[in-house]
Amino acid sequence: MNAGSPGLDGQGDGEVNLERRRFLIGATAVVGGAGVVGAAVPFLASWAPSAKARAAGAPVSIDVSKLEPGEMLGPLPEWRGKPIFVVRRTDDVLAKLEATEVSLADPDSERETQQPAYAANPWRAREEQKAISVLVGICTHLGCSPKYYGEVGPQTFDANWQGGFFCPCHGSKFDLAGRVYAGVPAPSNLEVPPYMFESDDVIIVGQDEESA
Ligand code: FES
Numbered sequence: 001m002n003a004g005s006p007g008l009d010g011q012g013d014g015e016v017n018l019e020r021r022r023f024l025i026g027a028t029a030v031v032g033g034a035g036v037v038g039a040a041v042p043f044l045a046s047w048a049p050s051a052k053a054r055a056a057g058a059p060v061s062i063d064v065s066k067l068e069p070g071e072m073l074g075p076l077p078e079w080r081g082k083p084i085f086v087v088r089r090t091d092d093v094l095a096k097l098e099a100t101e102v103s104l105a106d107p108d109s110e111r112e113t114q115q116p117a118y119a120a121n122p123w124r125a126r127e128e129q130k131a132i133s134v135l136v137g138i139c140t141h142l143g144c145s146p147k148y149y150g151e152v153g154p155q156t157f158d159a160n161w162q163g164g165f166f167c168p169c170h171g172s173k174f175d176l177a178g179r180v181y182a183g184v185p186a187p188s189n190l191e192v193p194p195y196m197f198e199s200d201d202v203i204i205v206g207q208d209e210e211s212a
Contacts, residue, residue: 059206061198062086064132072148076137079193079205083137083145085165085178086203089123093152093176094130098122102162102175103182106189114140115192116208124177124192134195134205135165135178141186144169152176165190 060079064086067073070093073086089097100107100122109120123130139146146165155161158173161181165174173181178190194208 057206059204060084062203062205063201064088064203065201067132069131070150072150077205079136084193084205085133085135085137085148085190087133087135087148087150087176089131089133089176090152091131094123096152096162097175097177102160104175104179105182105184105187107179109179109189111188113191114189116194116210118208119192122177124179124189126195126197129197129200132203133177134192134203136191136193137165138191139167139169139172139186140180140188140190141167141170141172141184146172146174146190150176 057080060077062073062077062084064073067086067088069088069090071088076083076085078084106114107122109115109124112120115124118126121127121130123133124135125131125133137145144167146167148165149155149163152163155163155166161173162175164176165178166172167174167186170185172184172186174186174190175181178192180186180189193205194211195203195205196208198204
């Protein structure tokens with residue numbers, strides 16, 4: 001399989017173009033870094049506190065200053081032992097999310113357990129920084145890690161899906177706000193954790209105005 005058309009298993013070889021690199025950022029991180037993390041991730045995130053404190057549930061500080069539009073942060077930070085997806089979306093993606101032209105199971109984020117109230121909007125994000133998406137990277141079906149497909153448009157293996165997150169375990173699809181498509185095994189949208197911005201470039205996951 002060539003590098004320009006990554007398959008569902010996320011494996012391939014050959015030229016590493018931009019699309020491929022973005023794919024690898026998501027694909028490699030969610031499988032725990034097997035094989036190509038060092039080569040594929042173009043930058044390092046910084047976050048705190050220690051791994052032990054994070055596992056215990058302490059808030060996690062994440063620097064997104066080097067995150068370019070269309071990219072997902074890698075290596076992935078964790079919060080309470082869960083992988084956290086942080087994506088900076090393009091203006092095109094934001095407009096498409098607002099239009100909601102596709103068939104979604106919960107397009108208006110009405111299931112309150114899946115996001116804080118401030119993320120119950122088309123972007124499922126804080127509106128003042130709606131380009132930044134923060135999600136728990138665990139499929140709401142049986143807990144696999146979805147893979148990131150950042151390009152908007154029909155995907156090579158599914159013309160009805162416009163990109164976002166794909167769970168290879170049983171085929172659940174989510175859009176670039178983590179909203180689940182109708183008719184897939186996953187019953188609900190990906191979870192948005194509590195989060196807030198400490199500054200324009202630093203997010204704190206696990207803490208917001210309510211819990212601070
Ligand atoms: S665990 Fe994701 S589709 Fe089943």
